[in-house]
Amino acid sequence: MNEIRFWLNGKEVHHPYEPTKRLLDVLRDHYSLTGAKEGCGEGECGACSVLIDSLIYPACITPLAHVSNAQVYTIEGIKTLPSYAIIEEAFIEEGAVQCGICTPGMVMATLALLKKTPHPTLEQIKDGISGNLCRCTGYNMIVKAVLRASLKGESPW
Amino acid sequence: MVEHVIARSLDEALDCLNQHEYTILSGGTDHMVQKRSWAGTKPLFTKPVLFLHQVKELYGIKVDSNVMEIGAMTSMTCIEEHPQTPTILKECIRQIASPGIRNAATLAGNIANASPAADAVCVLIALHAKVVISSANHTYETFVEQVITGPRKTILKQNEMITAIHIPLLVPTFHAFYKVGGRMADAISKISLAGFIYIHNGKIAEFRLCFGAVGPKVIRNVEQDFAMLGKDIEYLAMEMDSYIDSYIEAISPIDDQRSTKEYRQMVAKNLIKKFILSFVEATNG
Structure with a gap:
């Protein structure tokens, strides 16, 4: 081999x-x-x-x-996927990006979560991004962004 | 130097182990951190690595006559999502690390890794789980607590590996898993406790407490637990303080980067108390 x-x-x-x-x-x-x-x-x-x-x-x-x-x-x-566009828009609208170093990982975690759980609860969102650290936002904006993406997106995640 | 091997079947994996000494990689979530080197360089494995990731026989969950058989490579995520997995194990897995780690990590790896702070091992011992150990020549079964002999030490021989875990599906009358860590996710336990009580005809028929991170390995004080058998619930409530005192004598927490000996001793006491009081309250309520 x-x-x-x-x-x-x-x-x-x-x-x-x-x-x-x-x-x-x-x-x-x-x-x-x-x-x-x-x-x-x-x-x-x-x-x-x-x-x-x-x-x-x-x-x-x-x-x-x-x-x-x-x-x-x-x-x-995943940048060319329609689901990426929805997540990107939601992150921008909620101000979920500050320094940006965690953002690619956060977007991947968001996509992984929404693929499995298209309409997550707040607890499920927090668990979904629990393996991703962010030192800028305090997480609230990211949690809101994931929620916003889930409400916008009816696309096949 | 023997090369790293990505085994394609269980036979191939066992043959390899029979011929050379390997580091067996399951999910790799601990080994890849322990052996990590600088970015861009390979991890510093001292032995050739045997990857089990492509061994299909080691995946999956089967339930037969009230025993759940979990293939060694089944991820913690799959175990957590299975409808027949005992609730205490589900609750424990949800508190381990993060979704990404749980997608990779396995129970077999958690056992073979023999960390004194292994959360799932705590629960497996409380559930009376057994481990199936195989080599090219033989296969046998033994209890999880008998596999682990000390910090990072197991009875596994060079040519052996864990192929499955057997969990008896006795539904407890009361159970709890408590984890005390620095934060909710991605935290190695300062101390953890798994408790399992089964009441039959008003008497305690099973009483199992198991602690993580308070000694050189995940421990259960079997003598103390056996002393509870055949007793009724009132006795348990009455004798709680002396039970806790004698239990605490049996554990030997240490100071480390996550916590101190005194803190662990105090919290161990409080966790047993919380467990027994919650049980008494649940039964009386």
């Missing part, structure tokens, strides 16, 4: 066999997808959140082996 195959933002890729390498490093260094950030590097801050087979994962503690044969989506890959 000399490569790991997966689908990155919809395109099939064959990456050299480096199974222990962190998905985050592969995305940023090899594919120049820098939307996923390294915050804590221990799976706590959520700045590196990506979707793997529609579920959210911290890419900083995901070994490349774990995406073998899987569909990986980063913030760059």
